[in-house]
Structures are given as structure tokens and as C-alpha cells.
Amino acid sequence: MKKYNPQLNANGELHHLLSIEGLPRDILTHILNTAESFVTVAEREVKKVPLLRGKAIFNLFFENSTRTRTTFEIAAKRLSADVINLNIGSSSTSKGETLLDTVDNLSAMQADMFVVRHAQSGAAHLIAKHVAPHIHVVNAGDGRHAHPTQGLLDVFTIRRYKEDFTRLRVAIVGDILHSRVARSEIHALNVLGVPEIRVIAPKTLLPTNVEQMGVHVYHDMAQGLKDVDVVMMLRLQNERMRGALLPSAGEFFKYYGLTADKLAHARPDAIVMHPGPMNRGIEIDSGVADGRQSVILPQVTFGIAVRMAVMSILAGN
Amino acid sequence: MKKYNPQLNANGELHHLLSIEGLPRDILTHILNTAESFVTVAEREVKKVPLLRGKAIFNLFFENSTRTRTTFEIAAKRLSADVINLNIGSSSTSKGETLLDTVDNLSAMQADMFVVRHAQSGAAHLIAKHVAPHIHVVNAGDGRHAHPTQGLLDVFTIRRYKEDFTRLRVAIVGDILHSRVARSEIHALNVLGVPEIRVIAPKTLLPTNVEQMGVHVYHDMAQGLKDVDVVMMLRLQNERMRGALLPSAGEFFKYYGLTADKLAHARPDAIVMHPGPMNRGIEIDSGVADGRQSVILPQVTFGIAVRMAVMSILAGN
Amino acid sequence: MKKYNPQLNANGELHHLLSIEGLPRDILTHILNTAESFVTVAEREVKKVPLLRGKAIFNLFFENSTRTRTTFEIAAKRLSADVINLNIGSSSTSKGETLLDTVDNLSAMQADMFVVRHAQSGAAHLIAKHVAPHIHVVNAGDGRHAHPTQGLLDVFTIRRYKEDFTRLRVAIVGDILHSRVARSEIHALNVLGVPEIRVIAPKTLLPTNVEQMGVHVYHDMAQGLKDVDVVMMLRLQNERMRGALLPSAGEFFKYYGLTADKLAHARPDAIVMHPGPMNRGIEIDSGVADGRQSVILPQVTFGIAVRMAVMSILAGN
Numbered sequence: 014m015k016k017y018n019p020q021l022n023a024n025g026e027l028h029h030l031l032s033i034e035g036l037p038r039d040i041l042t043h044i045l046n047t048a049e050s051f052v053t054v055a056e057r058e059v060k061k062v063p064l065l066r067g068k069a070i071f072n073l074f075f076e077n078s079t080r081t082r083t084t085f086e087i088a089a090k091r092l093s094a095d096v097i098n099l100n101i102g103s104s105s106t107s108k109g110e111t112l113l114d115t116v117d118n119l120s121a122m123q124a125d126m127f128v129v130r131h132a133q134s135g136a137a138h139l140i141a142k143h144v145a146p147h148i149h150v151v152n153a154g155d156g157r158h159a160h161p162t163q164g165l166l167d168v169f170t171i172r173r174y175k176e177d178f179t180r181l182r183v184a185i186v187g188d189i190l191h192s193r194v195a196r197s198e199i200h201a202l203n204v205l206g207v208p209e210i211r212v213i214a215p216k217t218l219l220p221t222n223v224e225q226m227g228v229h230v231y232h233d234m235a236q237g238l239k240d241v242d243v244v245m246m247l248r249l250q251n252e253r254m255r256g257a258l259l260p261s262a263g264e265f266f267k268y269y270g271l272t273a274d275k276l277a278h279a280r281p282d283a284i285v286m287h288p289g290p291m292n293r294g295i296e297i298d299s300g301v302a303d304g305r306q307s308v309i310l311p312q313v314t315f316g317i318a319v320r321m322a323v324m325s326i327l328a329g330n
Numbered sequence: 331m332k333k334y335n336p337q338l339n340a341n342g343e344l345h346h347l348l349s350i351e352g353l354p355r356d357i358l359t360h361i362l363n364t365a366e367s368f369v370t371v372a373e374r375e376v377k378k379v380p381l382l383r384g385k386a387i388f389n390l391f392f393e394n395s396t397r398t399r400t401t402f403e404i405a406a407k408r409l410s411a412d413v414i415n416l417n418i419g420s421s422s423t424s425k426g427e428t429l430l431d432t433v434d435n436l437s438a439m440q441a442d443m444f445v446v447r448h449a450q451s452g453a454a455h456l457i458a459k460h461v462a463p464h465i466h467v468v469n470a471g472d473g474r475h476a477h478p479t480q481g482l483l484d485v486f487t488i489r490r491y492k493e494d495f496t497r498l499r500v501a502i503v504g505d506i507l508h509s510r511v512a513r514s515e516i517h518a519l520n521v522l523g524v525p526e527i528r529v530i531a532p533k534t535l536l537p538t539n540v541e542q543m544g545v546h547v548y549h550d551m552a553q554g555l556k557d558v559d560v561v562m563m564l565r566l567q568n569e570r571m572r573g574a575l576l577p578s579a580g581e582f583f584k585y586y587g588l589t590a591d592k593l594a595h596a597r598p599d600a601i602v603m604h605p606g607p608m609n610r611g612i613e614i615d616s617g618v619a620d621g622r623q624s625v626i627l628p629q630v631t632f633g634i635a636v637r638m639a640v641m642s643i644l645a646g647n
Numbered sequence: 648m649k650k651y652n653p654q655l656n657a658n659g660e661l662h663h664l665l666s667i668e669g670l671p672r673d674i675l676t677h678i679l680n681t682a683e684s685f686v687t688v689a690e691r692e693v694k695k696v697p698l699l700r701g702k703a704i705f706n707l708f709f710e711n712s713t714r715t716r717t718t719f720e721i722a723a724k725r726l727s728a729d730v731i732n733l734n735i736g737s738s739s740t741s742k743g744e745t746l747l748d749t750v751d752n753l754s755a756m757q758a759d760m761f762v763v764r765h766a767q768s769g770a771a772h773l774i775a776k777h778v779a780p781h782i783h784v785v786n787a788g789d790g791r792h793a794h795p796t797q798g799l800l801d802v803f804t805i806r807r808y809k810e811d812f813t814r815l816r817v818a819i820v821g822d823i824l825h826s827r828v829a830r831s832e833i834h835a836l837n838v839l840g841v842p843e844i845r846v847i848a849p850k851t852l853l854p855t856n857v858e859q860m861g862v863h864v865y866h867d868m869a870q871g872l873k874d875v876d877v878v879m880m881l882r883l884q885n886e887r888m889r890g891a892l893l894p895s896a897g898e899f900f901k902y903y904g905l906t907a908d909k910l911a912h913a914r915p916d917a918i919v920m921h922p923g924p925m926n927r928g929i930e931i932d933s934g935v936a937d938g939r940q941s942v943i944l945p946q947v948t949f950g951i952a953v954r955m956a957v958m959s960i961l962a963g964n
Contacts, residue, residue, distance in 0.1 A: 027957070056757075059700055059701030059703065060701045060702070060757060061700070061701040061702065061729075062612075066376055066378070067374070067376030067377045067378040068377070069377065069404060069407075079733060079734075080733075083731055083733065083753075086731060087703060087729070087731065087756055087757075089407045090703075090729045091729075094406075095378075095407045097400055097403060097404065097405070098675045098721065099396060099400065101395075101396075110606075110607035110608065111610070114607065114608060115607075115611075116626055118397065118606060118607075118630050119400075121627040121628070121629075121630035121631045122376060122400065122630060122631070122633075122634055123373075123404075123634065124405055124632065173828035191455075197515065220689060254650065256664075271367060272832060283823070289744075289748075289752060290748065290749075291744065291746035293745070293748075310754075310755040311752055311755070312755075313756060314751050314754075314755045314757065316756065316757070317756055323629070383693050383695070383696040384691070384692065384693030384694045385694070386694065386721060388725075412695075412721070412724045412725075414717055414720060414721065416713060416717065418713075419715075427923075427924035427925065428927070431923075431925060431927075432924075434944055435714065435923060435924075435944070435947050436943075437949055438944040438945070438946075438947035438948045439717065439718060439947060439948070439950075440689045440690075440694060440721075440948065445894065451788055561777075585816065
């Protein structure tokens with residue numbers, strides 16, 4: 014018997030996208046296959062399909078992120094939805110209204126979908142649990158917890174370059190501890206059957222018991238990158254660079270920054286990924302970021318297609 | 331002979347919506363009837379009608395209000411208009427341009443409608459007087475003066491639950507003195523023939539000569555709510571809670587906050603309204619706000635339909 | 648042989664609009680003629696044409712300007728494009744991402760056009776040089792360098808009132824030194840064959856060697872305005888008014904502010920222009936700004952048509 018999953022409806026179909034954890038492989042594969050068809054939409058002269066015409070999608074960003082908000086806005090507009098951007102920091106919650114009152118009010122305006130970013134882990138789950146049954150919630154990043162569309166676009170990108178997940182070695186490098194991106198990537202890779210997932214980081218940037226997520230831990234880049242097919246770099250948050258966790262940005266680059274020398278330990282056809290925005294010269298060398306193995310910009314392109322897939326699966330007419 | 335009304339054109343049709351004061355009953359009824367048809371639009375799969383296609387509607391918000399701006403934006407998009415949001419605090423007026431120069435410039439961009447919110451009473455009237463004859467102005471709140479679409483959605487909500495205005499007792503509770511919402515509600519109820527309108531507030535939160543607006547004054551909730559059909563709560567502004575006008579928020583709740591006990595004085599089928607955002611535990615108890623008599627969220631839903639009605643009556647193709 | 652021009656493609660067609668300097672006269676004339684057809688679109692009931700349907704236009708404003716951004720937004724929406732507004736000050740560049748990484752990312756989202764405003768001269772050129780061949784860049788103002796759509800709308804306005812450029816005397820008045828508008832106007836007037844272009848300003852507000860741009864220098868309004876057909880006023884930036892360059896705003900108005908008295912030196916049918924926003928009583932008297940010779944508001948209207956023309960020529964389906 015299947016465990017209860019708040020993301021699925023009674024028929025086992027995707028109703029919200031909150032986290033990759035607990036999603037069955039066939040749903041992930043369905044999203045990736047649907048995204049495939051939207052890659053070609055973006056290459057047309059008229060980059061629009063009418064799948065969400067007349068739907069109202071609210072970008073509820075309690076934490077500012079122009080970049081992520083923009084990708085959802087573009088995806089929604091390509092699906093012909095009406096998009097309302099709400100930067101909630103400056104809105105009713107500052108007038109003393111609670112988060113759920115704000116959500117109730119927007120729901121009463123006949124919202125069809127909320128795309129939610131919030132600094133607190135669990136915010137999107139809380140909203141999904143609260144809204145009426147016809148409303149869909151997409152988690153666009155909650156605290157350190159999850160960023161599922163990033164995880165999906167990452168595995169979509171891998172699939173585009175490396176066909177068979179079940180033969181891959183993948184390394185994730187950097188600040189695993191604070192990264193919702195890393196968590197979503199690890200879950201996605203596990204669900205899709207990647208046999209060897211490595212994390213490479215200093216001890217101070219690893220969660221305790223990280224091995225329980227099904228990964229192998231490395232503290233050395235030469236060993237960790239040895240023969241991998243995919244190198245997934247993480248962004249080092251500015252606030253980590255000058256804190257108790259790290260000696261300095263320069264020191265971090267020396268040991269964990271991805272340079273051509275270190276990348277040489279990976280397979281010659283390994284691909285290099287980064288969720289952006291990059292700190293060039295801190296977690297990644299400019300030569301590698303712009304080099305022939307980098308698929309960092311294709312990640313962005315595929316991110317639009319994946320978000321279109323998620324939105325159309327959830328709310329398509 | 332009719333008094334001159336700056337909101338009506340030479341044929342007595344609605345040209346601007348600036349205030350409910352002075353609007354004839356047939357115009358109010360026409361707006362409410364039109365809104366009725368838009369309630370069903372919002373329940374369709376494709377929530378759009380082409381009535382304002384190609385029209386340019388400018389949300390001119392000199393005073394920030396994400397919530398009200400969002401309702402107008404949604405209403406305009408459901409009518410297929412092009413919406414331009416302008417937060418004017420950060421714009422040309424800060425470069426030394428006058429309000430009317432800003433309006434002239436936007437008019438020259440072939441605006442069809444301005445939705446105006448401004449901290450100063452009379453701002454929307456000033457703009458309406460100034461613009462070219464083909465441009466329509468909707469007041470989305472000016473100082474303490476008026477907030478006519480709020481008044482309209484309130485009476486629309488009442489009509490949905492209580493059919494005959496001419497048999498109703500309505501109580502408006504709270505900070506009448508500073509509330510443009512209260513003023514618009516009182517005018518709307520009067521125009522529609524509600525025979526008994528009560529206001530319940532401490533003396534410090536009542537305008538002088540408020541009785542001249544056609545209301546009965548109460549300072550006690552038990553007496554004021556006795557046998558009413560409708561309880562309209564007002565939001566208590568944060569800045570009032572710690573000033574000369576009120577002892578404290580707790581004290582206010584004790585005497586004027588709407589609790590189940592106090593509500594028991596009203597008719598058993600009385601409805602409870604609030605314009606939002608609510609201060610739970612200050613002007614209204616959470617149990618009442620979420621209780622079976624509350625129509626607070628339907629107010630929000632009907633607010634979209636009423637704004638669609640106003641916009642389409644003013645500028646419909 | 649033609650000099651290499653980064654704005655033109657291999658066939659000599661307009662690919663970016665970065666500066667009027669170096670644009671051939673037939674391209675300028677093509678833009679003006681195309682704009683002519685869009686003036687009538689704006690007068691229709693449904694002010695939309697489907698020329699850019701499905702195109703993604705990004706307003707990249709690194710320098711805040713609600714007014715200019717709004718004109719591009721309206722122009723793009725009238726062409727049925729999808730418009731994404733990015734106020735980049737608050738975005739990724741503040742997270743340490745470089746300008747070109749930001750541009751690469753947005754390009755990877757399948758942008759079709761960037762409308763760029765930046766405080767640094769040359770920013771739009773830098774972006775145009777960097778982007779993929781299918782992406783178009785429009786300079787919406789870069790430092791003191793250029794503001795080509797303003798220059799174009801100015802000559803479009805002149806052409807509407809004064810048919811033959813080759814018989815005109817035009818005076819540009821005010822802060823030439825800091826004005827990208829003045830530079831673009833001078834280039835446009837030169838390309839279109841205006842035989843006599845005058846600049847009128849105190850020495851402190853003139854670039855050195857300004858004569859090399861093909862203009863005649865005056866320091867006195869009576870002499871400079873003598874018999875001109877067109878008076879183009881410039882906005883005096885607030886920061887100039889109290890600095891080493893000017894004694895005071897009042898002093899400036901006395902000598903260079905356009906009053907009815909000074910305007911009487913021009914031809915009786917001279918037109919008065921201003922790019923906005925105006926400082927009434929500083930560079931222009933209110934009576935003149937609103938007077939019968941003023942075409943300041945028509946400039947705004949024609950600005951939309953000219954921007955539609957530029958966008959549709961660059962990226963039209």
C-alpha cells in the first residue's frame with residue numbers, strides 16, 4: 014500500500030509539487046517526458062500554447078528572487094495563463110494579516126495555482142494543506158527544505174546528455190548543508206535509479222547523517238570527482254563565506270572550487286552543472302563555467318520547459 | 331432637476347466611479363446586476379471575456395496596496411485588458427513632476443482608464459476633472475473620503491444573502507472616523523433604501539454629526555447589534571491602536587471586538603462582513619471570522635465581479 | 648564602402664537600436680514611416696496588432712525609470728508580445744552575478760529582445776555584442792551616451808508638424824553636457840539633413856568641442872531662438888541645480904528658461920518640445936508648456952508609435 018503523499022490526489026496523480034521526496038518514478042518520468050514537448054515550443058516563432066488560458070497563477074514570493082520568479086512567469090505566460098506577481102514582503106502580511114489569511118484571500122479571487130517561495134521550510138506544504146481542492150501549489154523553494162523544480166530541471170538536463178540514469182556516477186559539490194537544491198537533486202537522482210551519488214564538501218558544510226539520504230561522502234575533490242559522469246556544483250551563499258563554517262572564500266576555492274585540473278579527474282565526457290547565480294572564482298572557475306563541458310545555460314532553458322510541464326500537468330485545461 | 335454629478339455624462343450614464351454619494355439607485359442596481367453575470371465567468375474553466383480587449387488600464391497607486399491593486403488587476407485581465415501597474419511613489423512625481431503632469435503623460439500614452447489610489451481625499455476627483463473625455467477614472471480609495479468599489483461589493487454581498495434591502499437592519503462597527511470604507515458603505519446602503527443603518531463605536535472614533543449621514547449611533551455592542559441582519563466590521567488601523575484615541579488594542583477588543591457572545595445579540599441568520607485585512611483578536615475574534623455566519627471570503631470573490639462590472643460599464647467595447 | 652556598424656546585420660538591416668549615430672538616413676526614414684502606421688493603431692477601439700505574438704521582451708532596467716519603462720511596456724503589449732519587467736538593481740547582479748551572466752541567463756530563457764537602461768555609457772553596446780544572433784537589443788538610455796528612441800520620437804514629432812527637414816532651423820536648449828537626449832537629437836537631425844542646428848546653454852553645460860557635432864553654439868536665448876522653427880528644451884537634472892555648474896535654479900530660469908517673451912524670438916509657428924518630466928518654472932514656464940505652440944504631449948503619444956515601429960522592425964514575425 015502506498016504511503017499517504019500530500020502531493021498526490023486520490024487517484025495517485027500529481028496535485029501539488031512540494032518536494033521530490035516521495036514522488037513515484039512514473040510521475041517524475043511523466044514530468045520529464047512532458048517537458049520534452051515544451052522544449053520545442055520554445056523554439057517556435059510563436060512560443061505560446063493555450064493550455065492554461067484563463068487560469069490565474071499567483072507568484073507568491075515571500076523571499077525575493079527575481080530569477081526564479083521570472084522563470085515561472087515566462088513558463089506561465091507561454092502556457093497563456095494570467096500571471097499575478099506578489100512580493101508579499103511589501104503586502105498584507107506586513108499589515109498584520111497571517112500567511113493563511115493572505116492565502117485565503119487570494120484563493121477567494123479564484124486563483125488556480127500558487128507558486129510559493131518562502132524562507133521557512135514547510136511553508137508550501139502548509140499552504141497546500143490549507144487551500145481548497147481545486148487549487149494547486151508549486152514549491153519554488155522553502156528554507157533549506159526543497160526546490161523541486163530545480164531538482165527536476167537538473168535531472169531533465171542530465172537525461173538530455175546522458176541517456177541512462179542507471180549507469181551514472183554523479184557528484185554534488187559544495188554547501189550541501191544549507192542547500193535545498195542539493196536535497197531536491199539527491200531525491201530526484203535516487204528516484205530515477207542513479208546507482209552512485211556522491212557529495213563532496215568540507216565537514217562543516219555537510220548535514221549530520223547525510224549518508225542516510227543514499228549518498229557517499231567525500232572531502233577531497235580528486236577522489237570524489239574520480240570517473241564521475243556529472244558534476245553538480247552548488248552556489249556558495251555570501252553569508253557562508255565569512256563565518257564560522259569556512260576559513261575564507263579563497264580557501265574554499267582552493268579546495269572545492271571547480272577548476273580544469275580538478276575536473277580532469279572526472280570522465281572526459283562529464284558534464285558540469287550549476288543552479289546559478291554563479292560566484293565565478295569561488296565555487297567555479299570561469300574557464301570551466303564557460304567551457305565545453307558546461308551545460309549551465311541549457312539548464313536555464315530546460316528549466317522553462319520543466320516548469321511549463323509541471324504547471325500544465327497540475328492545472329491544464 | 332438633477333444636481334450636477336461629475337461621475338455621470340450628459341446622458342446620465344456612469345462615466346467615472348469616484349464616490350457612491352450622489353449616484354442614483356438605478357446606476358447602483360445596474361452595476362450590481364452586471365456583476366451578477368461576472369460571478370459565473372469566474373466559475374468557468376476559462377475565466378476570461380473579451381470586453382476590454384486592447385484597452386489600456388493604468389493602476390495608479392500613489393499609496394501602496396497590493397491587495398486592492400491585485401483585485402483590480404485580476405478584474406482587468408479577466409476582461410482581457412492590458413494592465414500597467416504604476417507604483418507612483420517611486421516614479422516621476424519623485425522627480426518633481428506634478429500629479430497632473432503625470433496624468434497628462436499617461437493619458438498621452440492612450441490610456442483608457444485610471445484606477446487611482448491616493449492618500450489625499452479628492453485626488454481621484456481632481457484627476458477625473460482633468461482628463462480628456464474618453465478617459466475613465468475609478469477611485470480605489472482616496473484619503474478618508476471614499477472607496478466606492480468596496481461599498482459596492484459590500485452591498486452586492488448583502489444582496490446575495492439578504493434579498494430585500496428595504497427590510498434590513500445593518501450595523502457598522504469600529505473606526506468610523508478614519509474609514510473611507512464606512513463612508514462608502516453608508517452611502518450605498520442609503521441609496522438602496524436600507525431603513526435602519528447603525529454605527530457602533532467609541533465617541534473618539536466617530537465623526538462629528540455622523541447622524542447627518544442617516545445613521546443611528548450606538549456606543550454599546552449589545553444594544554447596537556440587537557436584531558441586526560448584517561454586521562459590517564471595520565479594520566482598526568495599527569496607528570490608531572496606540573494613540574490618544576484608544577486606550578489599547580485589548581481594551582478595544584473587550585468592548586467592540588466581535589465575539590460569538592456579542593454576535594448572539596444579532597438575528598440568528600445575521601451575516602458578518604469585514605473588508606480585510608483582518609486583525610484577528612482585535613476587531614474580530616477568530617472563531618467569528620471563520621464561523622458559519624462569516625461571508626468575509628465571499629466578499630473578496632464578489633469584489634472581483636463588481637470591479638469587472640464597473641470597468642466594463644465604464645469602458646466596454 | 649560602409650563603415651562597420653554593430654547595429655546592422657550583414658544585409659545592412661537594423662538588428663539592434665543602440666544609437667542614432669551612424670544610422671543611414673533610409674533606416675531612420677523607414678522607422679518613421681513604420682511609426683506612422685502605428686499612430687492609427689493607437690486610435691482604434693482595439694489597440695492591438697499581433698506582430699510580436701509569442702515573443703518575449705525583457706525590460707532590463709538597471710537604472711529606474713517608470714516612465715520610459717512604461718512606454719516600452721505599452722508598445723510591446725500593443726504588439727501582443729509577452730513583457731517581463733526586471734528591475735535589476737534588486738536582482739541577481741546584487742547577488743554577485745556579473746552583467747553578462749545575467750544577460751546569458753535571460754537569453755537562455757529564450758528572450759527575443761532586451762530593452763536596456765543603464766547608468767553606464769556603452770552598456771547596451773556591450774550586451775548587443777555579447778548576445779546570440781537571434782536576440783535584439785534596444786538602448787533605452789545609457790549614461791550620457793544615447794537615448795535613440797527619444798531622438799527618433801523627437802524627429803517623428805517634428806516631421807508631423809514641419810514637413811521638410813531640409814529647410815528647418817532647430818534650437819536645443821539647456822544642459823547639453825549631461826544629456827543623452829541632446830546627443831541623440833543632434834545625430835537624428837543631422838542624419839535627416841536639418842541644415843541649421845543650434846545649441847543654447849551656459850558654457851558650463853556644454854561639452855568641449857560641441858561644434859564638431861555639427862551645431863552652432865549660442866549662450867543667449869534671444870540670439871539663439873531667432874527665427875527657429877523648433878525649440879527643443881532639455882530637462883535640468885536636480886543634481887545640477889545646486890552644484891558648481893550653475894549658480895541656482897532661479898538664475899537658470901532667468902537666462903535659459905523658456906518663457907513667452909523669449910519664445911517670441913522664434914518663428915510665430917515654431918513648435919516647443921520637451922522630453923519630460925518637466926521642471927515647470929525652471930527650464931520652462933508653465934504658460935509655454937501648456938501653450939498653443941507646445942507639442943510636448945503629442946511627443947509622448949508618438950513615442951509609443953515609434954517604439955512599436957522599432958520593436959516590430961527588429962523582431963516582427
